[in-house]
Amino acid sequence: MASTLLATTAITLSSLIGVFASNNSDTKLVFGNKTSLNSSVKRLSISLCFLVAFLCNVQSIRYYAHVSFLITSPALKGKMDFIEYVAKTLSRGSHSWSLGLRAFYVSIPLVLWIYGPIPMFTCCCITSFILYFLDTTTQITRDLHTKSFKQRETEDTDAA
Numbered sequence: 001m002a003s004t005l006l007a008t009t010a011i012t013l014s015s016l017i018g019v020f021a022s023n024n025s026d027t028k029l030v031f032g033n034k035t036s037l038n039s040s041v042k043r044l045s046i047s048l049c050f051l052v053a054f055l056c057n058v059q060s061i062r063y064y065a066h067v068s069f070l071i072t073s074p075a076l077k078g079k080m081d082f083i084e085y086v087a088k089t090l091s092r093g094s095h096s097w098s099l100g101l102r103a104f105y106v107s108i109p110l111v112l113w114i115y116g117p118i119p120m121f122t123c124c125c126i127t128s129f130i131l132y133f134l135d136t137t138t139q140i141t142r143d144l145h146t147k148s149f150k151q152r153e154t155e156d157t158d159a160a
Contacts, residue, residue, distance in 0.1 A: 002097070003057045003058075003060040003061045003064065003097050003100065004057075004061060006053065006057045006100055006101065006104065007053075007054050007057035007058050007061065007100070010050045010051070010053040010054035010057060010100075010103075010104070011050070011051075011054045013050050013107075014047050014050035014051055014054065017043055017046050017047045017050065039114075042110070042113050042114055043114075045110055045113075046107060046110045046111060046113075046114075049103055049106055049107045049110055050103070050107060052099075052100075052103045053100045053101075053103035053104050053107065054100075055100075056096050056097070056099040056100030056103060057096070057097065057100035059092075059093075059096040059100075060093050060094075060096035060097040060100060062093075063089055063090070063092050063093030063096060064090075064093045066089055066093075067086060067089050067090045067093060070082075070085070070086045070089065071086055105127055105131065108123055108127060109123040109124045109127060
């Protein structure tokens with residue numbers, strides 16, 4: 001559902017950028033180079049970013065739909081190759097969703113690039129800071145995962 005929402009948002013915003021590009025209005029809030037070539041490059045890069053987000057989210061929807069059909073297939077349940085294929089397909093869907101979300105994160109500084117290099121640089125620094133904390137884990141989380149893995153390992157050896 002999130003992928004569908006993000007894909008719809010991406011294609012809508014890409015279309016709005018196209019409409020905005022056809023309207024050559026001069027705003028007073030723009031700092032830096034105001035040439036039409038520079039403005040076109042900025043709008044094209046934003047549109048490409050939203051199109052990449054759209055394509056990644058559509059791929060995610062495709063993989064998730066494929067997994068939902070595969071997981072309910074009764075004839076192939078229990079076969080290890082099949083289970084690995086379903087897991088790999090689910091992982092691909094998750095990866096596509098992550099890439100689509102990253103494209104949205106990249107689009108925020110690109111949108112601010114319209115207003116000049118200073119807002120873009122500030123947003124890049126803030127986005128990098130936020131993504132660092134979203135992508136890293138704490139020692140508590142690592143200990144939690146390793147303990148649960150070790151518990152499963154001991155349970156498996158005890159059961160055998």
